[in-house]
Amino acid sequence: METERSxxxxxxxxxxxxxxxxxxxxxxxxxxxxxxxxxEILFVGAEQILQNELQRAKVNGLSYRIIDAAQVxxxxxxxxxxxxxxxxxxxxxxxxLHKENKADAFVSAGHSGAVLSTSTLILxxxxxxxxxxxxxFFPTEQGICLLLDAGANVDCKPHxxxxxxxxxxxxxxxxxxxxxxxxxxxxxxxxSSKGNEAxxxxxxxxxxxxxxxxxxxxxxDILKGKAHVVVCDGFVGNILLKFAESVPSFLxxxxxxxxxxxxxxxLIGLLMQKTMRSVLKSMDYEExxxxxxxxxxxxxxxxxxxxxxxxxxxxILKAEEMVRKNINQHIQEALVGTR
Amino acid sequence: METERSxxxxxxxxxxxxxxxxxxxxxxxxxxxxxxxxxEILFVGAEQILQNELQRAKVNGLSYRIIDAAQVxxxxxxxxxxxxxxxxxxxxxxxxLHKENKADAFVSAGHSGAVLSTSTLILxxxxxxxxxxxxxFFPTEQGICLLLDAGANVDCKPHxxxxxxxxxxxxxxxxxxxxxxxxxxxxxxxxSSKGNEAxxxxxxxxxxxxxxxxxxxxxxDILKGKAHVVVCDGFVGNILLKFAESVPSFLxxxxxxxxxxxxxxxLIGLLMQKTMRSVLKSMDYEExxxxxxxxxxxxxxxxxxxxxxxxxxxxILKAEEMVRKNINQHIQEALVGTR
Numbered sequence: 001m002e003t004e005r006s007x008x009x010x011x012x013x014x015x016x017x018x019x020x021x022x023x024x025x026x027x028x029x030x031x032x033x034x035x036x037x038x039x040e041i042l043f044v045g046a047e048q049i050l051q052n053e054l055q056r057a058k059v060n061g062l063s064y065r066i067i068d069a070a071q072v073x074x075x076x077x078x079x080x081x082x083x084x085x086x087x088x089x090x091x092x093x094x095x096x097l098h099k100e101n102k103a104d105a106f107v108s109a110g111h112s113g114a115v116l117s118t119s120t121l122i123l124x125x126x127x128x129x130x131x132x133x134x135x136x137f138f139p140t141e142q143g144i145c146l147l148l149d150a151g152a153n154v155d156c157k158p159h160x161x162x163x164x165x166x167x168x169x170x171x172x173x174x175x176x177x178x179x180x181x182x183x184x185x186x187x188x189x190x191x192s193s194k195g196n197e198a199x200x201x202x203x204x205x206x207x208x209x210x211x212x213x214x215x216x217x218x219x220x221d222i223l224k225g226k227a228h229v230v231v232c233d234g235f236v237g238n239i240l241l242k243f244a245e246s247v248p249s250f251l252x253x254x255x256x257x258x259x260x261x262x263x264x265x266x267l268i269g270l271l272m273q274k275t276m277r278s279v280l281k282s283m284d285y286e287e288x289x290x291x292x293x294x295x296x297x298x299x300x301x302x303x304x305x306x307x308x309x310x311x312x313x314x315x316i317l318k319a320e321e322m323v324r325k326n327i328n329q330h331i332q333e334a335l336v337g338t339r
Numbered sequence: 340m341e342t343e344r345s346x347x348x349x350x351x352x353x354x355x356x357x358x359x360x361x362x363x364x365x366x367x368x369x370x371x372x373x374x375x376x377x378x379e380i381l382f383v384g385a386e387q388i389l390q391n392e393l394q395r396a397k398v399n400g401l402s403y404r405i406i407d408a409a410q411v412x413x414x415x416x417x418x419x420x421x422x423x424x425x426x427x428x429x430x431x432x433x434x435x436l437h438k439e440n441k442a443d444a445f446v447s448a449g450h451s452g453a454v455l456s457t458s459t460l461i462l463x464x465x466x467x468x469x470x471x472x473x474x475x476f477f478p479t480e481q482g483i484c485l486l487l488d489a490g491a492n493v494d495c496k497p498h499x500x501x502x503x504x505x506x507x508x509x510x511x512x513x514x515x516x517x518x519x520x521x522x523x524x525x526x527x528x529x530x531s532s533k534g535n536e537a538x539x540x541x542x543x544x545x546x547x548x549x550x551x552x553x554x555x556x557x558x559x560d561i562l563k564g565k566a567h568v569v570v571c572d573g574f575v576g577n578i579l580l581k582f583a584e585s586v587p588s589f590l591x592x593x594x595x596x597x598x599x600x601x602x603x604x605x606l607i608g609l610l611m612q613k614t615m616r617s618v619l620k621s622m623d624y625e626e627x628x629x630x631x632x633x634x635x636x637x638x639x640x641x642x643x644x645x646x647x648x649x650x651x652x653x654x655i656l657k658a659e660e661m662v663r664k665n666i667n668q669h670i671q672e673a674l675v676g677t678r
Contacts, residue, residue: 141592151527154535188490188577196493196574219581223589235535236575238527242558243579247586250562253480 007040010319011094011103012312014045014053015072016110018305021045024109025053027312029062034313037063039320042103044069044094069093075305079113083121091115095122098298105319107290109303109312116152116293116302123298126328128335131160132295133234134302135168136241137288142225146172147186150291151238158202161185161231162209167294168229169211170330175321176228184217184227186236192216198233206231210334289314292322295331299323346379349658350433350442351651353384353392354411355449357644360384363448364392366651368401373652376402378659381442383408383433408432414644418452422460430454434461437637444658446629448642448651455491455632455641462637465667467674470499471634472573473641474507475580476627479564485511486525486561486569489630490577497541500524500570504550506633507568509669514660515567523556523566525575531555537572545570549673628653631661634670638662 012028014021021043028041040063043050047068054066071089073082082091091110095118097103108115112134120132136150148164149156156164165183172181185202187195192203194216206213217226219240232240289311290303299322303315351367353360360382367380379402382389386407393405410428412421421430430449434457436442447454451473459471475489487503488495495503504522511520524541526534531542533555545552556565558579571579628650629642638661642654 139589139593141589154527186578188493188574196572199574219578219583220585222582223585232578233535235527235538236578239525239558239571239575240579240582243561243582244558246559246562250478250480251590254478 008038008105008320008323009040009042009103010316010323011042011044011067011097011106012316013090013094013106013108013110013115014043014050015069015090016108016115017303017307017312018109019307020109021050021053023307023309024312025050025057027307027309028064028316029054029057029059030309031313031316032062032064035317035320037061039316040064041316042067042094042097044090044097046070046072067093067097073111073114075111077111077114079111079117082111082114082118089114091118092122095119095300098300099123104323105299105301107301107303107312107315107319109290109305109307109315112302115300119293119296119298119300123296123300126295126297126331126335128332129163129167129295131156131163132293133164133167134293135164135171135291136237137291138222138230138244140223140225144176144288145222145225145228145230147222147230147232147237147241148294149232149234149237150241151234152293153234155235156198156233158198158205161198161202161233162205163295165206165209165211165213165229165231166334167331168231170334171292171294171327172228174325174327174330175318178228180212181228182214182226183211183229183231184214184221186219186222186230186232187216188218190216190218202231289318292318292327294327297328299327347377347444347659347662348379348381348442349655349662350381350383350406350436350445351655352429352433352445352447352449352454353382353389354408354429355447355454356642356646356651357448358646359448360389360392362646362648363651364389364396366646366648367403367655368393368396368398369648370652370655371401371403374656374659376400378655379403380655381406381433381436383429383436384411385409406432406436412450412453414450416450416453418450418456421450421453421457428453430457431461434458434639437639438462443662444638444640446640446642446651446654446658448629448644448646448654451641454639458632458635458637458639462635462639465634465636465670465674467671468502468506468634470495470502471632472503472506473632474503474510474630475576476630477561477569477580477583479562481564483515483627484561484564484567484569486571486576486580487633488571488573488576489580490573491632492573494574495537495572497537497544500537500541500572501544501548502634504545504548504552504568504570505673506670507570508550509673510631510633510666511567513664513666513669514657517567519551520567521553521565522550522568522570523553523560525558525561525569525571526555527557529555529557541570628657631657631666633666636667638666 069090071086133149134152135148290301293300408429410425472488473491474487629640632639
């Protein structure tokens with residue numbers, strides 16, 4: 001069920017990310033070109049810098065505006081800076097535009113903590129959601145899965161985990177076109193009696209809930225693709241995500257060590273490099289172009305600090321899709337009668 | 340500080356593991372041959388089957404005995420079976436020999452849960468240890484690290500995690516010859532204020548404890564080799580271990596998919612296979628020949644169900660080394676004045 005929206009406006013935090021504003025502007029321009037101005041982009045950031053950046057690109061006829069914001073949240077700022085010391089930052093100004101309905105979505109490759117906290121506090125939570133969540137996409141032998149929570153919430157209560165399952169199911173169904181996505185509870189054994197207290201109680205909630213719950217899944221089941229949506233506390237999820245992200249670098253170091261032992265191996269090593277790169281790319285977070293903050297009154301997408309123009313473009317296209325598909329309305333409807 | 344022990348006796352659960360008794364006997368025989376009977380092996384299991392198995396191997400002059408045990412704990416048995424329904428199982432009989440000082444160590448590639456519970460309940464805990472632990476070895480860019488707990492204990496209290504750190508430090512120092520091994524607390528950020536309540540409290544304990552605490556480490560730091568000993572709750576540790584163990588299979592599937600796209604890639608794929616196998620071997624649990632149960636009054640080593648003869652041999656040699664090095668005495672000494 002898509003809503004006809006003639007004029008979607010997407011706020012782009014032009015100052016966010018390690019290669020801002022260059023990569024951000026390049027990706028956004030590409031998104032506008034590719035879609036023939038299907039939406040409007042509101043670049044938020046230092047006006048003069050952005051004008052110069054846009055002048056270098058050929059942007060005639062593209063539908064964008066620049067909204068000035070004097071401050072930038074940098075990686076050393078606390079997550080609360082956008083709400084306190086730097087209210088004129090691109091993140092605060094951009095999120096406020098969205099809050100005031102002057103835009104329909106917000107994307108940023110900047111400070112994740114700041115984007116999460118402004119999303120939650122400026123946009124507000126969807127009624128019935130205790131804690132908004134950020135997920136992570138994991139590649140699997142079957143395709144892809146969404147793990148929630150990836151670090152936004154530690155010490156979760158069972159009903160929070162249930163909310164993650166519900167939101168993850170709706171997101172996966174609508175955005176990945178997976179009919180009735182499976183939900184697995186990350187645990188240390190298959191039986192319902194396994195795990196810590198929170199896991200056991202969550203099992204009971206999920207069992208009688210409005211999701212396609214397939215029971216507990218173990219660490220080994222994630223990459224096998226046993227569930228479309230993997231639910232866990234943000235403490236476990238964050239450790240797992242960062243571990244997974246470190247695997248490619250570990251393999252590179254190990255392979256280098258192995259292939260440098262003699263010449264024939266060196267030859268194989270050279271041949272391997274390109275192949276390995278392609279295989280490992282699928283384990284790389286930024287390929288999916290950002291993750292949504294689920295559970296807030298709006299569409300807010302967080303990208304990797306090292307986002308390429310392509311990743312930025314994908315984030316913008318995902319934001320547009322989330323708006324068109326009314327993801328939040330689906331979440332609201334699913335929450336009715338749940339609690 | 341090694342004690343001279345002229346006659347170390349090691350119980351080997353001859354019925355434990357997917358390829359028992361063949362792999363177990365083969366590995367044990369190899370250990371005796373390689374060390375010129377430096378210790379004695381007590382094979383525990385079905386006498387007739389073991390006699391036949393040993394007859395096939397050439398075992399003249401090797402120092403072993405067979406101890407009959409009529410029952411076998413199979414993988415479908417509950418962890419408590421060895422203590423209740425199957426008291427005549429190879430695990431119960433073998434562990435009791437160790438308890439009664441008729442043997443100095445116990446090794447098994449059988450039911451991990453049963454070995455853990457009999458180790459704890461038959462041998463008993465070291466005084467001052469709240470919960471015995473099983474760790475897991477992770478390969479790192481620098482070498483190897485020991486992660487504790489890998490699934491034996493969920494819902495750990497801070498003082499349990501401190502005990503894991505202490506025991507892991509002693510094990511790593513003595514067995515891996517690492518002077519003053521570093522201890523990292525697995526968490527979701529570096530600052531002491533990060534993480535869940537248990538992590539924050541554990542940080543304080545570790546900071547003033549008798550270990551070389553380097554602070555919080557994140558998921559990405561494990562394979563980088565940032566700490567020799569990684570401390571976490573068994574819920575997190577088990578999920579992480581099983582995830583890591585699934586990476587090789589995932590990469591194989593992905594590589595196969597990638598290299599089958601056309602012929603030149605197929606060629607590279609063939610060349611890659613052998614190299615990949617060697618690289619990934621280092622991520623394989625059984626290479627280290629089992630993990631010790633730390634914190635019990637004895638030496639008990641648990642091996643992978645699929646242990647090869649080489650893995651069994653290594654388990655036995657590690658058990659002998661743990662006895663000679665008086666690991667438990669070191670733990671007891673370290674505990675004095677700690678609490």
